[in-house]
Structures are given as structure tokens and as C-alpha cells.
Amino acid sequence: MSPDAGPEPSCAASLPTTLDGFLAGIEARAFRFAEIGLRHREDALDAVQDAMIRMLVYRERPPVEWTPLFWSVLRSRIVDQQRRRMFRLRWLVSAGEDDADHAIAWADHSADPVRAQEGRAAYAQLSSALQALPARQREAFQLRILEELDVADTATAMGCSAGAVKTHLSRAREALQRHLQDYR
Amino acid sequence: MNSRMPPDPTPDRAFDDAARAHYREAAATLPPALQGRLRDARRAALAAPSAASPWRLAMPLAAMATAVLALGVGLRMQAPPVPPAATGAGTVPTHPAIPSAAPSGDAEASLLTLEDDPDFYLWLGAGEADPMLDPSSEDCCDEPS
Numbered sequence: 001m002s003p004d005a006g007p008e009p010s011c012a013a014s015l016p017t018t019l020d021g022f023l024a025g026i027e028a029r030a031f032r033f034a035e036i037g038l039r040h041r042e043d044a045l046d047a048v049q050d051a052m053i054r055m056l057v058y059r060e061r062p063p064v065e066w067t068p069l070f071w072s073v074l075r076s077r078i079v080d081q082q083r084r085r086m087f088r089l090r091w092l093v094s095a096g097e098d099d100a101d102h103a104i105a106w107a108d109h110s111a112d113p114v115r116a117q118e119g120r121a122a123y124a125q126l127s128s129a130l131q132a133l134p135a136r137q138r139e140a141f142q143l144r145i146l147e148e149l150d151v152a153d154t155a156t157a158m159g160c161s162a163g164a165v166k167t168h169l170s171r172a173r174e175a176l177q178r179h180l181q182d183y184r
Numbered sequence: 185m186n187s188r189m190p191p192d193p194t195p196d197r198a199f200d201d202a203a204r205a206h207y208r209e210a211a212a213t214l215p216p217a218l219q220g221r222l223r224d225a226r227r228a229a230l231a232a233p234s235a236a237s238p239w240r241l242a243m244p245l246a247a248m249a250t251a252v253l254a255l256g257v258g259l260r261m262q263a264p265p266v267p268p269a270a271t272g273a274g275t276v277p278t279h280p281a282i283p284s285a286a287p288s289g290d291a292e293a294s295l296l297t298l299e300d301d302p303d304f305y306l307w308l309g310a311g312e313a314d315p316m317l318d319p320s321s322e323d324c325c326d327e328p329s
Contacts (some may be wrong), residue, residue, distance in 0.1 A: 119206065
């Protein structure tokens, strides 16, 4: 496998035919995606809702186009939120903020509490390592590996070339593997 | 490891699969309250007026039309008033034979012509112009009594 290799493209036949169904199926992963990028629960919720609203413009597009469009829109909303946060000068008030907004929200549905705790810890480790990456590398890994988009769709969502996606992904994977030895 | 050999893909694949599994598990274990907020956000987003709707331009167009109308009314109100002489309303009727108090350039030229005309002085001397100069004369006033 080449360094840029990722998962096989997902099957288009299983795509939902309504925008409501599409958003219902993607909203939880979209929240996790935004949570990693923004490190703040309320900001992540805002970004996901904004992305949903903006997806209405593409309601008439073929459903096969919704996936790259949605991730492209969500990515731009995350960038906007990050810029807005700079204007809010959060660093001045960070001491008074609620730590619950930064903690990973996790519901324990598992019958095995130990297993659930391990899963949460492993995800926290992955999330932390992703947050340490440069933004473009993080986006490439999230879209190409975690969301299983193909190279072309990842490039569309990121607004860059396929070659740039491969470069970002290779560097991201290398950095993550250095930090997450246990994942091998 | 021989540097000419391609890298072994298995570690990358295993790493990717493990990362994806934890990511999917995290997405599947959102607290119910958070799932409810996402569901509410989706319903609110879908209930919002679509940005692609043709009515999205209605408000800007209406505002623009109102602004143009207000601008037109404002310009009309600020226009300089028309001199009464131009409208003819409210002016005192004058006798056609008596020159206006503010004669135009043509009238002045005609007066100069009269001063050079000896027949004009003959007419004045014959007394035919007296009824026009006498305010008590009935001929000098066209207004009904």
C-alpha cells in the first residue's frame, strides 16, 4: 500500500435519498469531527448546525454529491469558528470557562464498564494526537481515514489538489503513529 | 530492511482501522442529551427557509424599492419652488397694451423702437392714449365690477 492509500470508496447505493436522512446519519460523526477541530462542545454544535443550514442550498443536488459537499461546508464553518474565537479573545477568559465544554462527552451504553472506559481513553488519546497536528494534516486524516472519503472527495472537501491530500495524509499518519504506538 | 523494498502496508492498515474503530465508537456513544440537541439542530435547520428559495431576494428587493421611492420623494420636496410668474397663478392681470414692470429683452427692444417712431408721439399727442392712463376710465379695466 502506498503512503497515501486509504480505505476503498464507500458504496453510493446505500446513500439516503432525503437530506433529512443524510444529515441524521452523519450528524454524530460531524459533531466528533468538529469537536476535534474546535476543542469546544458548544462551538462544535454551532458549526454542525450552521453546516446543516447551508446544506439546504444543495438539497436538489444528487445525493451522491452530498457527502463531499457536507464535509467541505463543515470544514469551512470550523475555520470560521476558529477565526471568530480569535476575536472573542478567549484566552483572556479561559480561566473562568467551564471545563465540561472541553471534556469528551461520552455515554456509557456498554454492559462492560471496563471496556467502555478503555474505549473512551483510547479515543481521548486519538483526539489529543489529532489536535496536535497542523490543521491541514488533521483534516486529511479525518476525511480520508476516519470518514473513508476517496482522494478526489477529500480534495474537494479540503479545497486542494489530490497530490496535496496525499502529502498531508502521509505526514499526518507518520506523526500520529509516532504518538500512538499502541494503535499499531 | 532493504531500502528498495516497498513499505509494508499492514501496519498502516491496522493503524487506520484501529483509529477508525475508536472514532466510530465515539460517534456511537454520544450522550442522549447531546443526541437530542443535534436532532433539534437538524430539525431547526431543515425548517429554516432555504437559502435557495426564490423568496430570499424578496426582502432586499422590497428594501431597495422603498429606498428608491423615499429618495424620489425627498428630491421632489427639495426641488426649488417655481416662480409664480411662470405659472400665471395669483398674478394681477395686466392690460395687453401696457408693458410689464419687468420687461423681457424683446419688450425692451420694442420700447426703444417706439421711442424712435414719430408716429408714437403723434398718437400720444392726439389724446387716444389718455383713457388708458386714467384709472377711473372703464376701458382701462377688464376686471368685472
